[in-house]
Amino acid sequence: xxxxxxxxxxxxNSHTPVVAQRPVPPEMIEALKxxxxxxxxxxxxxxxxxxxxxxxxxxxxxxxxxxxQSTDDVAEVVRLAxxxxxxxxxxxxxxxxxxxxxxxxxxxxxxxxxxxQVLRINPEDLTVTVQPGVTRKQLNEEIKHTGLFFPxxxxxxxxxxxMSATRASGTNAVRYGTMRENVLALExxxxxxxxxxxxxRAKKSSAGYDLTRLMVGSEGTLGVITEITLKIYPxxxxxxxxxxxxxxxADAVNTTIAxxxxxxPIARCELLDDNTVRIVNQQSKLTLPEGALMLMEFHGSPAxxxxxxxxxxxxxxxxxxASFEWASTPEERSRLWTARHNAYFSGIQSRPGCRAITxxxxxxxxxxxxxxxDSVQEAIDAGxxxxxxxxVGDGNFHMGYLIDPNSTEERDTAExxxxxxxxxxxxxxxxxxxxxxxxxxxxxxxxxxxxxxxVAMMRTIKQALDPNNIMNPGKVFAL
Amino acid sequence: xxxxxxxxxxxxNSHTPVVAQRPVPPEMIEALKxxxxxxxxxxxxxxxxxxxxxxxxxxxxxxxxxxxQSTDDVAEVVRLAxxxxxxxxxxxxxxxxxxxxxxxxxxxxxxxxxxxQVLRINPEDLTVTVQPGVTRKQLNEEIKHTGLFFPxxxxxxxxxxxMSATRASGTNAVRYGTMRENVLALExxxxxxxxxxxxxRAKKSSAGYDLTRLMVGSEGTLGVITEITLKIYPxxxxxxxxxxxxxxxADAVNTTIAxxxxxxPIARCELLDDNTVRIVNQQSKLTLPEGALMLMEFHGSPAxxxxxxxxxxxxxxxxxxASFEWASTPEERSRLWTARHNAYFSGIQSRPGCRAITxxxxxxxxxxxxxxxDSVQEAIDAGxxxxxxxxVGDGNFHMGYLIDPNSTEERDTAExxxxxxxxxxxxxxxxxxxxxxxxxxxxxxxxxxxxxxxVAMMRTIKQALDPNNIMNPGKVFAL
Numbered sequence: 001x002x003x004x005x006x007x008x009x010x011x012x013n014s015h016t017p018v019v020a021q022r023p024v025p026p027e028m029i030e031a032l033k034x035x036x037x038x039x040x041x042x043x044x045x046x047x048x049x050x051x052x053x054x055x056x057x058x059x060x061x062x063x064x065x066x067x068x069q070s071t072d073d074v075a076e077v078v079r080l081a082x083x084x085x086x087x088x089x090x091x092x093x094x095x096x097x098x099x100x101x102x103x104x105x106x107x108x109x110x111x112x113x114x115x116x117q118v119l120r121i122n123p124e125d126l127t128v129t130v131q132p133g134v135t136r137k138q139l140n141e142e143i144k145h146t147g148l149f150f151p152x153x154x155x156x157x158x159x160x161x162x163m164s165a166t167r168a169s170g171t172n173a174v175r176y177g178t179m180r181e182n183v184l185a186l187e188x189x190x191x192x193x194x195x196x197x198x199x200x201r202a203k204k205s206s207a208g209y210d211l212t213r214l215m216v217g218s219e220g221t222l223g224v225i226t227e228i229t230l231k232i233y234p235x236x237x238x239x240x241x242x243x244x245x246x247x248x249x250a251d252a253v254n255t256t257i258a259x260x261x262x263x264x265p266i267a268r269c270e271l272l273d274d275n276t277v278r279i280v281n282q283q284s285k286l287t288l289p290e291g292a293l294m295l296m297e298f299h300g301s302p303a304x305x306x307x308x309x310x311x312x313x314x315x316x317x318x319x320x321x322a323s324f325e326w327a328s329t330p331e332e333r334s335r336l337w338t339a340r341h342n343a344y345f346s347g348i349q350s351r352p353g354c355r356a357i358t359x360x361x362x363x364x365x366x367x368x369x370x371x372x373x374d375s376v377q378e379a380i381d382a383g384x385x386x387x388x389x390x391x392v393g394d395g396n397f398h399m400g401y402l403i404d405p406n407s408t409e410e411r412d413t414a415e416x417x418x419x420x421x422x423x424x425x426x427x428x429x430x431x432x433x434x435x436x437x438x439x440x441x442x443x444x445x446x447x448x449x450x451x452x453x454x455v456a457m458m459r460t461i462k463q464a465l466d467p468n469n470i471m472n473p474g475k476v477f478a479l
Numbered sequence: 480x481x482x483x484x485x486x487x488x489x490x491x492n493s494h495t496p497v498v499a500q501r502p503v504p505p506e507m508i509e510a511l512k513x514x515x516x517x518x519x520x521x522x523x524x525x526x527x528x529x530x531x532x533x534x535x536x537x538x539x540x541x542x543x544x545x546x547x548q549s550t551d552d553v554a555e556v557v558r559l560a561x562x563x564x565x566x567x568x569x570x571x572x573x574x575x576x577x578x579x580x581x582x583x584x585x586x587x588x589x590x591x592x593x594x595x596q597v598l599r600i601n602p603e604d605l606t607v608t609v610q611p612g613v614t615r616k617q618l619n620e621e622i623k624h625t626g627l628f629f630p631x632x633x634x635x636x637x638x639x640x641x642m643s644a645t646r647a648s649g650t651n652a653v654r655y656g657t658m659r660e661n662v663l664a665l666e667x668x669x670x671x672x673x674x675x676x677x678x679x680r681a682k683k684s685s686a687g688y689d690l691t692r693l694m695v696g697s698e699g700t701l702g703v704i705t706e707i708t709l710k711i712y713p714x715x716x717x718x719x720x721x722x723x724x725x726x727x728x729a730d731a732v733n734t735t736i737a738x739x740x741x742x743x744p745i746a747r748c749e750l751l752d753d754n755t756v757r758i759v760n761q762q763s764k765l766t767l768p769e770g771a772l773m774l775m776e777f778h779g780s781p782a783x784x785x786x787x788x789x790x791x792x793x794x795x796x797x798x799x800x801a802s803f804e805w806a807s808t809p810e811e812r813s814r815l816w817t818a819r820h821n822a823y824f825s826g827i828q829s830r831p832g833c834r835a836i837t838x839x840x841x842x843x844x845x846x847x848x849x850x851x852x853d854s855v856q857e858a859i860d861a862g863x864x865x866x867x868x869x870x871v872g873d874g875n876f877h878m879g880y881l882i883d884p885n886s887t888e889e890r891d892t893a894e895x896x897x898x899x900x901x902x903x904x905x906x907x908x909x910x911x912x913x914x915x916x917x918x919x920x921x922x923x924x925x926x927x928x929x930x931x932x933x934v935a936m937m938r939t940i941k942q943a944l945d946p947n948n949i950m951n952p953g954k955v956f957a958l
Binding site: 122124125126127166167168169173177178180181190194195196197198199200201202203204205206207208209210211213214216217218222233234260261262263300301303304307360362363364365366367394395396426429430431432433434435436437438442445446449450451453454455457458460461463464465476477 | 601603604605606645646647648652656657659660669673674675676677678679680681682683684685686687688689690692693695696697701712713739740741742779780782783786839841842843844845846873874875905908909910911912913914915916917921924925928929930932933934936937939940942943944955956
């Protein structure tokens with residue numbers, strides 16, 4: 001259903017993101033300073049801090065940074081920006097991997113990290129309402145006393161606003177879904193500076209267009225998210241985590257596929273290749289068995305967890321897996337998952353001075369072996385340092401090509417590998433991005449994946465909702 | 480977060496849907512007849528059959544009915560309609576409860592019921608791709624041999640196209656989600672007649688705007704859905720179904736709330752009040768215990784099902800519930816759920832000649848008692864015949880007010896009850912429609928629920944994607 005039916009647009013462009021700076025008139029900066037005082041900064045160090053993210057791009061910083069403390073602050077900035085046709089780029093903690101936060105057309109960085117209040121906890125309804133600058137770890141800390149938790153966990157301690165804007169997921173998505181499934185309602189400041197509400201705290205609704213899910217994943221291009229209502233979940237009665245090593249990556253992947261096809265409700269199902277296990281061991285001072293390694297977690301009642309474990313052990317054993325090594329205490333579990341979450345940074349640190357070009361393909365589960373194994377082999381053959389981690393239970397995996405940012409050759413090699421990997425994923429019925437978003441880097445891939453017609457429909461929606469093209473312009477698609 | 484903050488727009492209008500007929504030029508009818516031959520009908524009986532649904536409205540029928548057999552057929556009709564600025568109303572089996580199928584502005588009914596092929600079954604990925612005219616029962620029949628099933632089950636044997644267009648759900652949604660969670664990808668004919676694809680077969684994606692979920696629930700106003708890729712699920716190893724009666728409706732509701740708050744993964748959790756049990760018994764020739772009655776189903780491994788049952792029995796017993804009566808054989812289960820699915824029609828048949836005005840509120844689970852009990856009591860106090868069924872595990876319940884269509888007084892009473900019920904649900908943080916959609920009847924409620932700003936954003940999207948306002952005009956909001 002999703003094979004490209006048109007000329008290829010695959011054009012990763014980490015070399016030269018198009019930069020067409022739009023002027024920020026001095027009177028707008030003055031108006032911002034009059035309104036926000038010290039919370040509007042034009043200091044170079046602050047602008048530079050807000051002019052980069054975890055992507056490998058380098059572009060000039062925004063003209064100013066405003067630190068919002070309320071929805072009214074956000075609305076005021078957007079209204080001013082709209083009047084002056086100046087770009088506004090929402091900023092949380094800067095953990096985007098795809099250039100979402102870069103001021104490619106100039107403008108104002110709107111930092112919402114101080115909007116970090118957990119506004120309402122409704123344990124009786126399994127919902128919570130937060131401001132966009134709340135981070136996922138902060139949220140879990142603040143709801144811990146209720147016996148509930150929020151499962152979505154991208155590697156970084158990202159903000160809930162940023163996670164909503166990129167439709168993020170993480171290691172628990174295989175059981176609990178992504179931000180798509182877990183955002184119930186939003187407050188949004190539209191491009192004209194109007195404050196809108198989408199959705200309710202009811203679990204389901206057929207009330208008109210699904211504006212909530214249109215905003216989730218829109219990467220700041222349709223409005224600024226100022227409040228998020230999320231589903232939360234009872235902490236499972238029993239939790240067990242294990243690692244299992246395999247002689248070959250193929251055996252580990254085939255184990256994963258069988259687990260998912262049998263419908264086992266595994267809570268986490270992650271994979272690292274042997275190269276990545278070595279990097280993680282070194283950087284996180286661990287002694288994980290150095291083969292292809294599955295990291296798993298099981299949630300449920302004690303009996304149901306036992307049942308899941310027995311089934312998975314038997315599948316792993318059939319595929320040549322070693323016996324499980326258990327992380328039985330909460331401390332051991334925490335150390336294991338922290339190491340997994342830090343794999344990206346471990347990768348970066350393993351080659352001092354490098355930048356990572358990261359892939360994010362996601363394919364139907366039956367095609368995972370083909371998608372993943374060939375991609376890893378190509379990286380090995382190319383001789384480029386890399387890491388490979390995967391939310392493989394979802395059919396999603398990441399290659400991180402660790403390039404010398406000053407080497408054009410390495411950058412070209414990484415982009416060539418990236419392009420082949422995405423072409424393969426699309427051919428197998430998958431997507432170029434499972435959870436990171438399009439940003440700057442995947443715009444050509446997006447056209448290949450969904451077709452020029454669907455991207456034109458996205459652009460039409462953008463133009464209708466943001467006629468002055470002020471909301472994070474130049475992301476998702478060229479405009 | 481969702482309390483109305485503006486003047487009330489609550490204005491149920493089952494009396495007089497605004498009808499502003501737009502002319503269908505004779506040359507367009509001629510072009511359709513030339514292209515489709517006998518598959519374009521202007522016979523009154525065919526037009527009348529396509530000019531009504533299960534709502535209580537009465538408006539003139541469409542000018543013609545075209546029976547599409549392919550995406551090309553659909554695209555051709557839409558292109559012609561767009562050229563002539565003529566409304567197009569997609570039609571499946573006509574089971575809408577909200578007037579979605581009525582030609583309030585005239586135009587062409589586009590019947591997709593002959594596009595009823597299951598195109599691709601991918602059991603290895605737990606996905607299936609179907610044409611929009613496939614019904615939910617047909618789909619389950621055709622995938623039965625794979626050991627997989629599709630859980631979403633509105634009462635009627637609706638088409639997958641119609642279920643997608645209204646974001647439908649049903650009795651299994653408490654465990655498996657709604658069409659929102661279960662549609663992976665779509666093929667859509669846009670208002671200009673272009674064929675677009677949204678989404679992929681990958682389980683998750685961050686590739687641009689979520690056009691799939693924008694189309695799901697758009698009630699035919701943004702395009703015609705011509706292909707749907709769905710998630711399907713392994714048939715559970717063990718299934719157990721039970722009924723449990725209570726002395727009071729409150730006890731049954733409180734049992735439900737406790738089940739959900741404890742996170743028990745119950746697969747079906749339905750409620751009928753005593754009045755409705757009597758109606759169902761009479762019409763379906765059953766002997767269900769005549770009190771407030773919970774109908775439940777449990778899916779999982781044998782051990783996990785036993786565990787769920789033990790927990791739920793204990794909660795029910797704490798709330799004064801009788802002991803469970805089991806529907807242990809597949810035949811008994813099927814008879815139980817068929818009776819539940821037929822409750823709507825049983826209600827209609829219980830008062831010969833009546834029409835039902837149906838409510839569809841859905842509230843956060845902790846507010847269910849307040850929302851439901853007061854609504855039932857108000858119906859009893861008003862003395863109007865009614866039925867009450869609920870997907871209570873989701874916080875969703877339906878009142879069906881059984882009115883004499885010729886009695887203005889009864890219609891007014893029903894609308895007054897409906898308005899009070901929706902006002903209450905919104906005050907409690909809920910939605911006016913959990914699964915039926917807005918259609919004609921809930922347009923005022925939608926404004927109250929989400930605010931004029933959000934509805935204006937929906938209208939802006941509609942105008943951008945359908946500038947000639949040909950796609951099922953006059954539904955969701957006035958335009």
